[in-house]
Amino acid sequence: MSNTPDAARDPHRPNVKLYMAVFGALLCLTLLTVAVSKLHLPRPQAIAVGLLIAAVKASLVAAIFMHLWGEDGRIPRILAAVVFFAAMMIFPILDGAFLVPSATSRVAVADQHPDEGGAAAPAAEKPAEVK
């Protein structure tokens, strides 16, 4: 293909200048990530900034190096389906991430769900005396 007149019009023709520009951007973003970590931001902000920079870097690699930018629409659609199903897997699991040991303690359950036994539960579970 490369030696044919059509090659010049090929949308997937490698663009070396663009690759080098992205390479420079990726190295700068890597240094930025490390520099931001030196600021010792509070953890939520540090995680947000770190993951945002990582997402930008990953997008650059996927769009330019993996040629997703300008790719046939079917491959991005396949990827969208994958991300959807990955999210379906992740969200239910994340539910457990917000459970802390104190939230599932006997006292906490009794306090939040008094109608379901709660503090009275141990007494209810006490076996009946044998006469």
Add this chain to the structure above:
Amino acid sequence: MNATTAAVPQTSSGISNAKLGVWLFLASEIMLFSTLFTTYIVLRLSATSWPWGWTALNVPLGTLNTAILITSSVTIVMAYARAYDRDVAGFRKWMALTLALSACFLVVKAFEYGHEFSLGIGPSTSVFYAVYFTMTGLHGLHIVGGIIVNSGLLYMSYRKDCWEDPLFLGRVEGAGLYWHFVDIVWIFLFPALYLL
């Protein structure tokens, strides 16, 4: 359209089988690493304490490995560009450079592991280190897989008939897609484990 072509339904997707196959394989890889990252999030959020990555791991070496892997992503896309133009010598040079950088990544990682083991740190030390060794270990295995595939392509490039094979460029592109995916995984692993 004549009677013969009208009778044969068009089944081509317009995407080469090799590229479609690699993307479907990468789809399964996305699911695999999504699971691991979710596990990391769950364990981290439910832990009573979690160390900052920079207090537990060697950030300069992690940064060096990030730079090495990003550079190898450029060299493999350059190898693809040279193969696209049928520049045999250029392809071999860039692919050999990719392999050298891949080996450097593993050497740096082995040095890190070695230092941690010498301090008595292992996967059983804490949940943080269990996650660290599992995720970086699996990523390292993916690097080894990429090295095997890329070495095979470099070896094939020395056979004259491979450059006459129209499938060869697709193979190089597929290997590149896989390698960029491995790079993307590290792009998320590095801040998640070393910096946050």
